[in-house]
Each structure stands twice: as structure tokens, then as C-alpha cells.
Amino acid sequence: MTVAPDGSGDYRSIQEAVDHAPSGTAEQRTVIHIRDGVYKEKLHIEKPFLYLVGESAEGTIITYDDYARKTFPDGSPYHTFNSYTALFGADDLTVENMTVRNDAGRGELVGQALAAYVDGDRIRFRNCRLIGHQDTLFTGPLPDKPLKRGSFGGPRDGLRKAVGRQWYDGCYIEGDVDFIFGSATAVFTDCEIFSRNRLTADNLPNVERHPEINGWITAASTPESSPYGYVFIRCRLTGDAPAGSVYLGRPWRNHAKVAWIDCWMGAHIRAEGWDNWNKPESEATVTYVEYGCRGPGADRQHRVSWSGTLPDEQADQYTLGRIFEQGAPWSPFSDS
Structure with a gap:
């Protein structure tokens, strides 16, 4: 099946192609x-065994601009989990050579705005670009329960929660x-993990912010029973954020697990x-562990x-x- 915006393929929209696609095996x-x-x-x-492959990571772009502070016709807010550009909610998906982007804007103005909501097992992203500001990439499932509200909201709230395995290979992920x-x-x-600078001169007046903290890369909610959470291997942490302004992570839930291995x-x-x-x-x-990392931000002093630092036998x-x-x-x- 082929999608092309100029009508030269089988479908003009990706959603139309997905809706007509048979579930694979x-x-x-x-x-x-x-x-x-x-x-x-x-x-x-929400169909398993689909393989979505773009013509190029830079040229095949899926974009939308929903955001957490947007409201439905009844006046209720979208909240975080309705704000996604793309929901990948099935097992055995492969996504390659494309950009998924949320264009709603900075979190200070619009709240959370997901580019990709990924919730399934055996999902692989290869040579993709995931771009947003606050909450660019959500790796489901949802935690057991919200901290402040009665429900999370969004299309996956209330479903059976299964901790899936996801692999992001050679991707570019951007946010703050x-x-x-x-x-x-x-x-x-x-992967390249790019931290955007939100402490810019064009920031609106009266926006509450911590001028010395630009952001956090990860906010893991790893279940206590999971032996691994997020593992970054040979990644590059880049960005235009000020020096010394970005944390490697903070715990969305108290058993968060994050490892940085051989990263710059x-x-x-x-x-x-x-x-x-x-x-x-x-x-x-x-x-929270690191091993073999280098670069000006890797000094553990x-x-x-x-x-902690992983000993060699654990890093293996x-x-x-x-x-x-x-x-x-x-x-x-x-x-492939």
C-alpha cells in the first residue's frame, strides 16, 4: 500500500491507509x-503487524497541534493523553524513516503536547524523528493510577496495562x-537526544519558570517488577539549552529505572x-545509573x-x- 499527498498512491492520508489495511501476521x-x-x-x-515506512526521515512528516490545555466542545480539557499527534497502540509495529511532530508550541503556553503515544509490545522505531516541546514521547502503558485526578483520560485509559518492549534505533528525539x-x-x-532551550528572550512575561532549570530528559514510571526501564546506549545528548540547565531525569513514579551507557x-x-x-x-x-559516558556533561564528580555507576559485570x-x-x-x- 502506498500513501502520497498528491494522489499518486493508493491513498492520500496515512489514516485512510491504516483503516483499510488488513492486520498482518x-x-x-x-x-x-x-x-x-x-x-x-x-x-x-491499533492494528498489529503493520510496517510503516516513510520515504525519508526529514521529508515524510506527520504533524498535528493538539495540546493539554485545549478543550473539547463541552469545555473539558484534553489533558496530556488526548494531545498526541500519533498513537501507536498495537503490538508488533515497525515505524521507519519519518518525522512525528507536535506543533502546538511550548509547554509554558499550551501544557503537555505529545508527538508520539506508543503503547504496545515489540514496537520498533528506526531512523525516525520525534519532535515536540513538553512530553514529546510517551512510552506506555499508563501508571496504575493518576497522582491528582480520578483518571488519566485519553484513548488508552481503563485498558489492561501490559508493560511492553520498545526499541528506538538511530532516532532523533527533541523536547524540553x-x-x-x-x-x-x-x-x-x-539516538540523538536534543534538549530545546525554553529559557529564551521571547518567553512571555509573567510565565512561571525556574531560570536555572531548562528541563528534564526522562520521567520514567517503571513498574517495581520491571528489571529494566529506559536504557540509552551510544546516544548523543545535544541541545541548545544553556550549560548546566538540563537534568538526565526525574521519577514520575518512585521505582523509575534509567541507564545511560557509553553515551556522549x-x-x-x-x-x-x-x-x-x-x-x-x-x-x-x-x-539511576551511568557507565562509560563521556563529554562535558558526563563528569560524575x-x-x-x-x-550510581554500573560495575563492568552489571554493564554486561x-x-x-x-x-x-x-x-x-x-x-x-x-x-526489515
Whole structure:
């Protein structure tokens, strides 16, 4: 199946192609080729074994501009989990060579605005660009319950929660506040993680902010029972944020697990590395570790005492095969 905005393919919109696509199987996935163009659509996928492949990561662009402070006709707010540009809500999906972007704007103005809501098992993103401001990438499932409201809202609220495995390979992920967050077991290999500068001169007056803190890269909500949470391997942490203004992460839930392995960290990373999000009790339960990292932001001399360095024998356990061995068999290395 081919999608092209000029009408030269089978469909003009990606959603139309998804709606007409048969669910694939483990032996034969349904392939949707997407030609370069800007597709302004709110994409919703809940069919397994689909393979979405764009013509190019820079030229095949899915974009929308929903946001948390937007309201439905009845006046109720969208909140975070209705704000996505694209929902990938099925098992065994592969997404390659495309950009998924939320164009709503800065979180100070619009609140959370997801580019990608990814909730399933055995999902792989390869050579993709995920771009937003606050809460760019949500790696489902949702935590057990909200901290402040009676429900999370959004299309996946109330569904059975299963912690899926996700692999982001050679991707570019851009945002500022908590822009990689959620409960999945997710591995990021050879990715560029770009921290946007939200402390700019054009910031509106009277916007509440901490002038010394530009953002947090991760906000994991790893279940206590999961042996791994977020694992970043050979990634580059870049950005235009001021020096010493970005944390590696803070715990959305108290058993957050994040590992940075053989990564390069720019000068925008804060010396202490990690933030407890005003939850001092989480310092005894999180697993925040680094190993073999380099660059001006990788100096561990002033890291918080409740983060750690992996010894060699433990670092050897952080391989894709071992991380993904939980659950049904998955051989993502053979995906093509």
C-alpha cells in the first residue's frame, strides 16, 4: 500500500491507509509506504503487524497541534493523553524513516503536547524523528493510577496495562520538559537526544519558570517488577539549552529505572545529573545509573549520591537480547 499527498498512491492520508489495511501476521506484515510530504493528521493505529515506512526521515512528516490545555466542545480539557499527534497502540509495529511532530508550541503556553503515544509490545522505531516541546514521547502503558485526578483520560485509559518492549534505533528525539516519559521497557540505541532551550528572550512575561532549570530528559514510571526501564546506549545528548540547565531525569513514579551507557553528554547536562521531583523518598527506590559516558556533561564528580555507576559485570547485562528476553519471543534484529 502506498500513501502520497498528491494522489499518486493508493491513498492520500496515512489514516485512510491504516483503516483499510488488513492486520498482518508474524509471517507477513502489512507494509504501508509513505511518500514524502507533510501529513497534517491525528493518526490512530491499533492494528498489529503493520510496517510503516516513510520515504525519508526529514521529508515524510506527520504533524498535528493538539495540546493539554485545549478543550473539547463541552469545555473539558484534553489533558496530556488526548494531545498526541500519533498513537501507536498495537503490538508488533515497525515505524521507519519519518518525522512525528507536535506543533502546538511550548509547554509554558499550551501544557503537555505529545508527538508520539506508543503503547504496545515489540514496537520498533528506526531512523525516525520525534519532535515536540513538553512530553514529546510517551512510552506506555499508563501508571496504575493518576497522582491528582480520578483518571488519566485519553484513548488508552481503563485498558489492561501490559508493560511492553520498545526499541528506538538511530532516532532523533527533541523536547524540553520530561520529553521521554512512561512505563515501558525501552532501549534507545545510537539516538540523538536534543534538549530545546525554553529559557529564551521571547518567553512571555509573567510565565512561571525556574531560570536555572531548562528541563528534564526522562520521567520514567517503571513498574517495581520491571528489571529494566529506559536504557540509552551510544546516544548523543545535544541541545541548545544553556550549560548546566538540563537534568538526565526525574521519577514520575518512585521505582523509575534509567541507564545511560557509553553515551556522549553535552555541557547542558547539570552537574548533579538527577532530580528527585520533590520526592525524597524516591531516592531509596529509583535506579539511576551511568557507565562509560563521556563529554562535558558526563563528569560524575558532583552527581547526586543516590545515583550510581554500573560495575563492568552489571554493564554486561545491559544488552538488547537480555533486556528484551522478558515476555513473548522477539527478534527485532531481523526486522526489515
